[in-house]
Amino acid sequence: MKAHVGDRLVLEAIHVGEPRRIGVITELRHADGTPPYTVRWLDTGRESMVFPGSEAHVEAPHAPHRPH
Structure with a gap:
């Protein structure tokens, strides 16, 4: 996985009922x-260091957001 500053990091839910982040x-x-x-999370505004797993993908900031 490779990314640039400004890209979106999307973490898909791995358990039923969990939201995607x-x-x-x-x-x-x-x-x-x-x-x-x-990463600055859109739902909380907090920043954290993330080591993304297989449930994650990167989207360019200008790419249309993929619905879940």
Whole structure:
């Protein structure tokens, strides 16, 4: 997985009833765009360092948002 600052990180729910989480990547830890990423979550406004798993994907900021 590779990303750029400003891309969206989408974490799909892995358990029934859990919401998907969407955040904006605010900082890269590696110049090649590989994880981990610092992400500002849209639902809380908080930032955290994320090591995304298989439930995650990156969307460019100009890409249409994919519904769940």
